[in-house]
Amino acid sequence: MSAVIDVLRRPLGHFTERTLAGLALVLGTGVGFGLLLVLVRVHWTPLYDVDHGVAAWLNDLVAPHGPLVTVLNALTDLGGRAVIIWLVSVAVIGLLIRRQGRLAVFLIVTGLGALILDPALKTLVDRLRPEVEVPIGTYAGDSFPSGHALGSFVAYGALLLVFLPALSPRWRKPAIALVALIVFLIGLTRIALGVHFVSDVLGAWLLGAAWLGITAYAFRLWRLERGRRVPTLTEGLEPEAAHEVAPAPDEAHVLPHPRAAVFELLVGWVLVLGALYGFGMFVSYHAGGTFFATLDTEVPRWFAEHHTPGRDDVSYWWSKAGDTHAILLISLVFCPLVLAVWRRWRPVLFVALTMFGELSLFLASAVAVGRPRPPVGNLDGPMPTSSFPSGHIAATICVWVAIMLIVLPRTDRWWRWLFVALAVIMPVGVAVSRMYRGMHHPTDFMGAILLSALWIGLLYWVVRPNADVYEGNRPAIESEQVGELDDELAKAARPQ
Incomplete structure (x- = not known):
């Protein structure tokens, strides 16, 4: 009996050591989002001044340059609902074909959560979009939080966690940096195009980090219950599935010459x-x-x-x-x-x-x-x-x-x-x-x-x-x- 307790205690100890900081970070992002939500709702003057000042400054900077607006619109589309739904749907179907049901469920739950949180919170806060001197684009709906910023953070982050094991260790940190850059640029374009305030994007990132952290934490608990070790963040969610999540693991080279x-x-x-x-x-x-x-x-x-x-x-x-x-x-x-x-x-x-x-x-x-x-x-x-x-x-x-x-x-x-x-x-x-x-x-x-x-x-x-x-x-x-x-x-x- 004591041997069984020791077997259960060892992975539990490793899990606690590795996830305590992560759990604290998840709780911190949740608290940060809640605080920002309250400040937006009560129209806190310093935050109001920063939001409107940055919106006016960026509009003066961006609006006169048509090619720059075109580039910003192309980048912002990477966080659009159509692109996000396509990416997640294709990944889910591919994972189901490869018989990776747990990872597919993780993507579905994480993605659906973001889809539900965005309109629900926008309706709750009921914040108007920025009014700038030279409107660059028109977008329907409320402003807080930014749907593009939230969706890109959750979707790209979840996809990264799922497919990280397919990368060799030396490419994993660059991949994380690349995804972080894409998410940052999408959020920046929402502010630069004058369709969201700075606090809308920051709130979306905090909410996205909290939700992604919760679902990833639940997945790690799932692994623990099945007696599997808890991997580090840079190993992805399911290191054992590296071969199955790799796009083409059975192909040595594409073209011989x-x-x-x-x-x-x-x-x-x-x-x-x-x-x-x-x-x-x-x-x-x-x-x-x-x-x-x-x-x-x-x-x-x-x-x-x-x-x-x-x-x-x-x-x-x-x-x-x-x-x-x-x-x-x-x-x-x-x-x-x-x-x-x-x-x-x-x-x-x-x-x-x-x-x-x-x-x-x-x-x-x-x-x-x-x-x-x-x-x-x-x-x-x-x-x-x-x-x-x-x-x-x-x-x-x-x-x-x-x-x-x-x-x-x-x-x-x-x-x-x-x-x-x-x-x-x-x-x-x-x-x-x-x-x-x-x-x-x-x-x-x-x-x-x-x-x-x-x-x-x-x-x-x-x-x-x-x-x-x-x-x-x-x-x-x-x-x-x-x-x-x-x-x-x-x-x-x-x-x-």
Whole structure:
């Protein structure tokens, strides 16, 4: 009995020693937030003067400089709800795929707590946002505490604690410093843009530190109850999960000859641009009297004659499926799933280069060709780019074909054919909608096909996104399942 007590006492002693300072810090941040909340509520004069003085000073400093405002807005978006929810959701799904349920629960509870605390406290305090001489941006809602500052502190801090074990020890402190810098800059942008007072951001940081500390402390208690040692802060929450939380622990290198690959891609990019320029100039200015000219004249006219309100609505949403935001969202969901399921960077690199190459080729060829839009009334108004090639169609083809090429050889399940169907249906739907809305000629669609086929073909040859599958001689997702089945069969065959 005494031996059992000693076993329980030792981890309890280590836990107390390591967490006493942390617990005191959590309590201190909670008390600090409560004090700041009271000072804001009673409109304490020194705090009021500092808040309004800093807001006016920064507004005079920032408002006249448009490029600086653009940079600040880009930085502040890193703490926006859309980015935070995407980061946490992708991490949770990845952890569940890797069977790290405890870490997924930690992220869910921590994130939901921040989402609940922010609006609840804003409603309680009911503080108006700063009124500055030159408004830079307009934001709805109350001011205290800053939602961006609170969300970024909690989300980035929680993600750091979860994924720290995946880093080598020498990179952990730089990672902590980088996350701290990002959180600081997000808070600073909220003040510089004139949408929050200094006390709003400080209050959010104090509240975020207290809430993150409480959830991390609860996780450490959870470990103690399961008889595990309590790690130091720089080890992360679950050091034993280092292999599982690493994005691609099973991949030794991404490309065997990266310099040669870069050279091949640069040369190939120039050749693809040349092919696009040649075809675009021909169909735009030198195809008179040919089948291409007839097609580009009759098809837009026929679509313009068949407009109806219902078709206008359907074409609008089909067109939206190919715009930058939709394509980016699809890529940002698919790529983390690839890392979680197949533990390979090469397919992610393939998708990233596909989309980067498509965008750069589209912009370069659009400027070089400079083709006007079809001479019919379009439903989307003036556009900043020329007609050839269609960026919406090219982006849709590229993203769905790239996804299909990655998924198809990695599983033999029936649902892989859904990605083949999407690689056909989505581009056709976007193409028809863009031509229906008077935004593109049929040969612009052909240009998008030419761009996508040449660029994806080049990337597939250079990057070889499925090299691990063919070298292993069977799909990665299936090999793991087969291995688990073999283990179960072996257990069943053992004599009882």
